[in-house]
Amino acid sequence: MQLAPKPVTDETLSQPQTETIILDVGGMQCAGCVKAVERQLIQQPGVISAAVNLATEVATVECAVNQINPENLAEILTNTGFPTQPRSLTSNATDKLKALQERHRQDMGKQIQRIVTCGLLLLLSSIGHLHHFGFPHIPLLSNIWFHWGLATIALLFPARSIIIDGGRSLFNNAPNMNTLVGLGTLTAYLTSFVALLFPQLGWECFFDEPVMLLGFILLGKTLEQHARQRAATAFQSLIALQPTTARLIPPQSENTGILNSVEIPAEQVKVGEWLQVLPGEKIPVDGEIRFGTTTVDESMLTGESMPILKQIDDSISAGTINQTGVILIEATRTGSDTILAQIVQLVETAQTRKAPIQKLADTVAGYFTYFVMSLASLTFLFWYGLGTRIWPDVMTLAGVEIATNAPLLLSLKLAIAVLVIACPCALGLATPTAILVGSGMGAERGLLIKGGDILERVHQLNTIVFDKTGTLTKGSPTITDCLSISDLSSQEILQFAATVEQGSNHPISEAILTEANHQNLSLLTASDFKTQPGLGVSAIIDHKKVFVGNLAGLIESNIIPPQPLPEFLGKTMVYIAIEGKVVGVMAMSDPLKTDSKLTVEQLKNMGLRMILLTGDRQSVATAIASELNLKPEDIFAEVRPEGKVNVIQTLQQQGQVVAMVGDGINDAPALAQADIGIGLETGTDVANETADIVLMRNSLMDIVDSIQLSRATFNKIRQNLFWAFGYNIIAIPLAAGFLFPQFGILFSPSMAGALMALSSVSVVSNSLLLRRHVKRYWVTN
Secondary structure, three states, X not given: OOOOOOOOOHHHHHOOOXXXXXXXXXXXXXXXXXXXXXXXXXXXXXXXXEEEEOOOOEEEEEEEOOOOOHHHHHHHHHHOOOOEEEEOOOOOHHHHHHHHHHHHHHHHHHHHHHHHHHHHHHHHHHHOOHHHHOOOOOHHHHOHHHHHHHHXXXXXXXXXXXXXXHHHHHHOOOOOXXXXXXXXXXXXXXXXXXXXXXXXXXXXXXXXXXXXXXXXXXXXXXXXHHHHHHHOHHHHHHHHOOOOEEEEEOHHHOOOOOOOOEEEEHHHOOOOOEEEEOOOOEOOOEEEEEEOOEEEEOHHHHOOOOXXXXXXXXXXXXXXXXOOOOEEEEEEEOHHHOHHHHHHHHHXXXXXXXXXXXXXXXXXXXXXXXXXXXXXXXXXXXXXXXHHHHOOOHHHHOOOOOOOOHHHHHHHHHHHHHHHHOOHHHHHHHHHHHHHHHHHHHHHHOEEEOOHHXXXXXXXXXXXXXXXXXXXXXXXXXXEEEEEOOOOOHHHHHHHHHHHHOOOOOXXXXXXXXXXXXXXXXXOOEEEEEEEOOOEEEEEEOXXXXXXXXXXXXXXXXXXXXXXXXXXXXXEEEEEEEOOEEEEEEEEEOXXXXXXXXXXXXXXXXXXXXXXXXXXXXXXXXXXXHHOOXXXXXXXXXXXXXXXXXXXXXXXHOOOOEEEEEOOHHHHHHHHHOOEEEEEOOOOHHHHHHOOEEEXXXXXXXXXXXXXXXXXXXXXXXXXXXHHHHHHHHHHHHHOOOOHXXXXXXXXXXXXXXXXXXXXXXXXXXXXXXXXXXXXXXXXX
């Protein structure tokens, strides 16, 4: 398939471009809220798509350029019960971190305040019942009007926001967890209040239930929020790496040696300005060293623990740490253009991209609250109309005094328990918290995974396609063999060749000169350099003509090739001739990277098929494949860029889920076609922008790590969803009294509230265990 640019037509010119709007959305309690927010956003004219993340409380909106005002979107969501603020895409990392920390601080402050209030109310409420266990009787604390007062205070103050939010959400046709809790709490309170006002009904007052219910709910929400903050720790740490200040060197000081640096905010540095960085300081921007030598800790960027030696003209990145020397750098990329800022943006964007399995959970949760409300109504009707008549003994089991309206009280208790025990929150948090932890761990390891959908797809891979040059191999030729077929030693052959090649800048020349330098061989005196493009180079040394070139160059120069010709499978042959006679032969190849073979072996052990896809000669590809123990049918050589796309399409048509690993411009179409594109940080910008995963450490073993991380993350998502669905499938029937007649199992509303809170906390805590599991694997492997 020949790739051709799309023709420019009036239709394509008239198509509006898109822009992204980021909104910080508050007030979301569960996956039902997520669905409601997405529905509100998508209904707005000009909005193309919207993705909302419950764990990070962020909405990403794609819309037509200049068609949507972020402030208007924020106002619409705020008016429907979700306090929202637009976020500037150009805001620096420091501002992001401060805003995130301030928001979490305020949320935690509110939650703690509510818990202290409810804890006090719960304590006072419990004291009144201690006389049942032999403690002294306190008449005031045992008085039913006192307990009414406690319940009233609980509803008016700590529970007020829950009840208001639940009611508003129900009114806006988007009921959520607060709706269920609010209905349960108010029903319990009102039923008890009626029993208090009309004692002749014979109903039981259970004012303690709404108090205990609110205490458990608020405790659970606080623990859940704390766990969610822990899940976002890696991302916050990444943001915190951004330096806040820089030491600017005035232009007049650059060449005088008198360095009077001025400390300025890092975001004010401009490209081309010179900065001074002292030992122990963070590099403030991306740049190149203009003076000094040092070692730099790049672990935050690449995951590599060993410091890297940096000299003049070497590139360094913002956020890395200067360890040993004072250096002067020239800024090449600043602000949001630095590698670190782009990583932060990539990770943040990745956490808003939903995995398909999460979309399913959000869809289910969108209808979940209506389903629970219907079940609660059916529970009430069943027990009030039939249950207590079919099983009259349940009244005694329930501890309800026999009275005319006792069935009404029992039915209400069971209906309230159904409302309260259901947990849409667990469904909403199951996927995003796992992805939050997984993508954060990937960033710590130097794996940039560009979305939850990518994490889900990676675990489905069964075929990995590798480009050769620069991916599996080092990307530059290296001398592997130097054979003398004369009285000269191999070192003398290399010395002659290097002397001749000093007049050329061909990659083969660079390889010969590099090898001579490694062996500390000095160059001879030479003159009359001549280059024959595509054939070789010649020069006069000690009044003798020395030719260095390929077989075609020998024939062109009327030099008789050696017989028989030396055989070096898959290698480039270079002949050295002196005065028309071949005296030596060198073999060159682009060697495998040190971790290529181990990577391929481990991927094979994981059950994946390995394929080599290269534009190089068949003999070279065969030699590389032989080293990697690849099968002949898994070698595709002499393939042009458009041909690489065809190969991947063919594999996909055969039912293969394909990852393409490459680093060059010619790999970009194949990276885009593959189910997962994996690029190397040293690759071209085009390749990295096209790739779904970028390996910042340029280590092929990170491919293994990324697949293991994906598999572990997806397993954790499945565990979370299994627990979330399983919990509701089991807990709701139990709360509805399914086992009550036979086994006497009855959930009080407060017990139901405790279980509901435990469900959400369990899901988030299980996601946090992903860090321990993956780190253990990385350490042992």
